[in-house]
Amino acid sequence: DSGVTQTPKHLITATGQRVTLRCSPRSGDLSVYWYQQSLDQGLQFLIQYYNGEERAKGNILERFSAQQFPDLHSELNLSSLELGDSALYFCASSVARVPHEQFFGPGTRLTVL
Amino acid sequence: DQQVKQNSPSLSVQEGRISILNCDYTNSMFDYFLWYKKYPAEGPTFLISISSIKDKNEDGRFTVFLNKSAKHLSLHIVPSQPGDSAVYFCAASDTGGYQKVTFGTGTKLQVIP
Numbered sequence: 001d002s003g004v005t006q007t008p009k010h011l012i013t014a015t016g017q018r019v020t021l022r023c024s025p026r027s028g029d030l031s032v033y034w035y036q037q038s039l040d041q042g043l044q045f046l047i048q049y050y051n052g053e054e055r056a057k058g059n060i061l062e063r064f065s066a067q068q069f070p071d072l073h074s075e076l077n078l079s080s081l082e083l084g085d086s087a088l089y090f091c092a093s094s095v096a097r098v099p100h101e102q103f104f105g106p107g108t109r110l111t112v113l
Numbered sequence: 114d115q116q117v118k119q120n121s122p123s124l125s126v127q128e129g130r131i132s133i134l135n136c137d138y139t140n141s142m143f144d145y146f147l148w149y150k151k152y153p154a155e156g157p158t159f160l161i162s163i164s165s166i167k168d169k170n171e172d173g174r175f176t177v178f179l180n181k182s183a184k185h186l187s188l189h190i191v192p193s194q195p196g197d198s199a200v201y202f203c204a205a206s207d208t209g210g211y212q213k214v215t216f217g218t219g220t221k222l223q224v225i226p
Contacts (some may be wrong), residue, residue, distance in 0.1 A: 002156060005185035033214070042119075043157070043202065056213040095209050100145065100206075102214070104156030 003027065004105035006091050013110045018079040021108045025072055026095030031055065032074040033102060034066055037088040049074055076109070086112045116140045117205050119217035128226050132190040136203030136217055139184065143215075145207040148177060148188050151200045153221070160201075161188070193224045 003026035024030050034046040042067055045058035049068035060066075063081075068074045078085060088109050092102035118137045126132045144165040151156035153179040156219075163177045163186070170177050176189045190197055203217040 002158070025143070035216075042117075043204075043216040045213045045215065048213065052204070058213050074180075094125070100208075101147070101159045101162065106154075106156050 002103040003052040004091060004093050004103050006089075006105035006108050008108060009066075009106065010109050010111075012079060012113065015081055015083060017112075018077065019110065021076040021089050021106060021110075022089075023074045023076070023080070023093075026103050028045065029095050029103070030072065031091035031094045031096065031102075032068055033094075034060075034076050035090040035092065036072070037090065037107075038084075038086075043090065046076070058087055061110050067083070067107030081112045082091070083112050085106065086110055115218075116143075117203055117215045117217040119203055119220050120203075121220050122218070123221040123223070125223045125225060126193045126194055128224055129192045131223065132188075132193045132197065132222055134188040134190075134201050134220050134222065136186045136188075137184060138186075138215075139204050139214075140205070140207065141184070145206045145208050146177070146186050147177060147204045147206075147214070149177075149202040150197075151195040151202060153220075157202055163204060170222075190222075193222075195224050195226050198224045217224055 005024045030051045033048045035043040046060040050058040066076045088107045090107045092104045094102045147162040148160040153156040180185045200219045206214045
């Protein structure tokens with residue numbers, strides 16, 4: 001158990017819908033990262049927050065947004081969903097501002113029908 | 114543009130022998146490298162890392178080698194055990210700049226008893 005929790009574990013929705021994925025980092029970790037893993041793909045970095053502020057941005061679509069709240073939990077919002085958004089979404093956390101060792105949650109499997 | 118490449122999607126090794134997983138990168142700004150291990154239905158787990166100021170880092174059965182001139186790193190597992198069977202991701206970051214972590218596509222290691 002990494003100490004990072006993600007909810008829900010599974011999510012099935014339809015095209016055009018909007019969903020919110022939630023992540024609680026390990027106690028004491030200030031950085032939260034979001035990744036997308038599509039079938040047979042590596043982990044694609046989406047976005048990083050550090051202590052509530054956006055720190056780095058990767059290949060995140062404009063239809064996706066994220067935020068980190070004062071209690072350090074984070075939410076990833078995916079809107080106008082397309083079939084291609086079906087993937088595993090991982091959240092990770094780390095103590096530092098720089099992305100050294102990260103602790104990953106178990107992931108949320110999103111299926112868009 | 115795949116800045117971190119793991120050209121072998123899979124590798125099979127006999128129990129007790131050495132497993133060598135390879136990773137190449139193209140971005141000369143990367144200065145910190147990590148290996149993660151991932152079992153099915155779980156998030157990746159940090160394994161070992163190396164800074165660009167070193168060329169070797171060892172932790173038990175796991176050793177990472179870095180060849181900066183060739184932009185190549187490798188993970189050696191000796192001796193390999195069946196429990197090592199998993200997908201291994203190589204990752205790299207530029208801690209002084211953009212700081213996002215770039216992952217490779219992974220190598221699936223199977224250790225045969």
